Amino acid sequence: MGLSAVDLRAALEALAAIEPGFAAGLERAGFPEPRIREPGYATLLRTIVGQQVSVAAAAAVWRKLEQVVGSPHDPEAIARATDEQLREAGLSRQKAGYARSLAEEVTSGRLALQHLPGDDEEAIAALVRVKGIGRWSAEIYLLFAEGRPDIWPAGDLAVQVEIGHLLGHPARPSEKLVRELAEGWRPHRGAAAIFAWHHYGWRGTSGAPV
Incomplete structure (x- = not known):
C-alpha cells in the first residue's frame, strides 16, 4: 500500500528541516492526504x-x-x-x-x-x-500502490512546476534539473512529489498564482 499519513508526515517534516521551501509550503498548504492504491x-x-x-x-x-x-x-x-x-x-x-x-x-x-x-x-x-x-x-x-518512499517522478509537469515554485525558480525547471535538485532529499522524494501535487492543487483553489 502507499505511504501512510504517519509516514508521509514524518518524511515531510524531515524535508522541511533541510529545505526552507518545503517548510514555507507546509505553512501555507498544510500536510497532504495520503495517495494510496491497491497493489496489483x-x-x-x-x-x-x-x-x-x-x-x-x-x-x-x-x-x-x-x-x-x-x-x-x-x-x-x-x-x-x-x-x-x-x-x-x-x-x-x-x-x-x-x-x-x-x-x-x-x-x-x-x-x-x-x-x-x-x-x-x-x-x-x-x-x-x-x-x-x-x-x-x-x-x-x-x-x-507499493508505498516506495524514494520514488521521484521528475518527468511529471506538475511536479516540475511546483518544485520550481517552492524553490523560487523564475521558470519551470527541466526534468534533469528537478532530478538534480532532489538528490539531497533522499530517501523522502516520494513524499516530496506528493506534496508538490498537493501544493499545486492548493494554489489552484486558493487564488494564489499558479
Whole structure:
C-alpha cells in the first residue's frame, strides 16, 4: 500500500528541516492526504484505461468493462475477451492491445507484481516492459500502490512546476534539473512529489498564482 499519513508526515517534516521551501509550503498548504492504491493488476489496468481521458470518462469505461467482460480485476477476463468486446467497453484499439498485453504478462507469470525487484530502478524496468506502461505510470504505481518512499517522478509537469515554485525558480525547471535538485532529499522524494501535487492543487483553489 502507499505511504501512510504517519509516514508521509514524518518524511515531510524531515524535508522541511533541510529545505526552507518545503517548510514555507507546509505553512501555507498544510500536510497532504495520503495517495494510496491497491497493489496489483487492477491498479495497473486502471492506469491504462485512464490514459489521456478524464476521470469521469475512465470511470465510465471501467463500469462498461465490468458489464462486458466480467470482473476487470481478473486478468483472465481480459485475456479471454475479444477485440470487439474490449472496443464495446470503450477501449481504443491501442488501449485494448495494452490491456491484453498486461493481462498476458500477468497470467503467464512473466510479470509477478507481488514479487517486483526491491531496487526501484529494476522494478520500473520490469513494469515498463509491458506495452502501455511508461516510466511515469510505473513510478506512480510504485509510489501509490507499493508505498516506495524514494520514488521521484521528475518527468511529471506538475511536479516540475511546483518544485520550481517552492524553490523560487523564475521558470519551470527541466526534468534533469528537478532530478538534480532532489538528490539531497533522499530517501523522502516520494513524499516530496506528493506534496508538490498537493501544493499545486492548493494554489489552484486558493487564488494564489499558479
